Amino acid sequence: MSKLPNVTTSIFTVMSKMAAEHNAINLSQGFPNFPVDERLTEIVSRLAHEDVHQYTPMSGYPPLLTKIATLVKSSYNRNILPETQILITAGATQAIFTSLLALLKPNDEVIILDPSYDCYEAPILLSQAKPMRVSLNDDYTPNWNAIASTFSEKTKMIIINNPHNPTGKILNESDFEKLELLLEKYPNALLLSDEVYEYITFEQKHISTHTRPKLIDRCITISSFGKSFHVTGWKIGYLVAPDYLIKEIKKVHQFLVFSVNSICQIAVSEYLDLVNINEINSLYQKKRDYFRTLLKNSRFKLMPCEGTYFQVASYANISKENDVDFCKRLITEYGVAAIPISTFYENGKDLKLIRFCFAKDNQTLEEAARRLTVI
Structure with a gap:
């Protein structure tokens, strides 16, 4: 009998497979296709010939833990203890899965805001807890009245x-004030903050939970070197949490992966001495602006x-098809793969x-835009 009877193949896998079958440009799955920084690949090349291929400590490579603490301090002015408040994980997905499995008990309720990334629900169900899906407003701002009405004494986490x-929105100061007021009413509820795109923001920086004193003692904050450094295939991320939560999360982590890829940890540790992580947003802002410019004469509304x-x-001016069918036709007729947003909703x-x-x-991007502007 299936533990996840309603879980099917991920929409990302479906669309990427279709893209490959039809030789389409894959703008569906979230991975870069441009070269990794040569400074990073040179580090890896050198390390491949060094004695760095055995287990690291369970929490992570100690110099990397120290550099993450320094990074959090420089980025958010928060002091954290490398030995007890950071855990290196095999990607952000493993960080999320491990945290939920460690902290949830049967019948706990976890609030998820839709449209939501698809890795949240499965570990909740495997913990015999209950996902409580609450839709954002149609402009993708949080509906705090709906969120508040979903909270109860059974709420273990939001x-x-x-x-x-998938929306590209960031929460504002008012959102955090409302979240903090809500959590004050439910002192036993925890917060899991998925901030894997924290260094990819544009006109205004995102507000991190690292900067919220009212939240940090009950929050697990998830980050991703894979996203920040364009090495998604390395599957290397980390989480920051208070000692009492990390202690429980490590109990699961040690039996799930024990420790993370050693050469990647050491490479990232060395690379952090060379790279200015705050320049990443400039790279992606240029790509965003260029892509938007390329599509300005299309029938899509951005x-x-x-x-x-x-x-x-929005393709509302182009077709009345549902978004899944439209995306499939986009692949088969126009050779471009995208992701339908409906699949992020319960x-x-x-x-x-x-x-x-x-x-x-x-x-x-230019070839994809050429194909999209003829629709």
């Missing part, structure tokens, strides 16, 4: 994703993109919106 995938490397577009809410990934080289 998950936020900021900057937000939604605001405040962060992430995703552009949401109820399949269809607003005639699709998501493009613009983390691609200019040649790819």
Whole structure:
């Protein structure tokens, strides 16, 4: 008997497979196609010949833990203890899965804000807890009245994703004030903040939970070197949490992966001495602006993109098809793959919106735009 009877193949896998079968340009799955920084690949090349291939400590490579603490201090002015408040993980997905499995008990309720990334629900169900899906407003701002009415004494956690995938929205000061007031009423509820796109924001920076004193003692903050350094295949991320939560999370982590890829940890640790992580947003802002310019004469209506490397577009002026069928036809007839936003909702809410990934080289973006502007 299946533990996840309603879970099917991920929409990302479906669309990427279709893209490959039809030789389409894949703007669906969120991965860059441009070269990694040569300084990073040179580090890896050198390390491959050094004695760095055995287990690191369970929490992570100690120099990397120290550099993450320094990074959090420089980025958010928060002091954290490398030995007890950071855990290196095999990607952000493993960080999320491990945290939920460690902290949830049967019948706990976890609030998820739709449209939501698809890795949140499965570990909740496997913990025999209950996902409580609450839709954002149609402009993708939080509906705090609906969120508040979903909270109860059974609420163990609320998950936020900021900057937000798939919409590219970021939460503002008012959102955090309302969240803090809500959590004050429910002192036993925890917060999981998925901030994997924290260094990919544009006109205004996102507000991190690292900067919220009222939240940090009950919050697990998730980050991703894979996203920040364009090495998604490395599957290397980390989480920051107070000691009492990390202690429980490590109990699961040690039996799930024990420790993370050693050479990647050491490479990232060395690379952090060379790179200015705050320059990443400039790279992606140029790509966002270029992609939007390329599509300005198309029939797509582009939604605001405040962060992430995703552009949401409305095709309401083009077709009345549901978004899944439209995306499939986009692949088979026009050779471009995108993701239908309805698949991020529990109820399949269809607003005639699709998501493009613009983390691609200019040649790819130009050819994709050429195909999209003839629709």
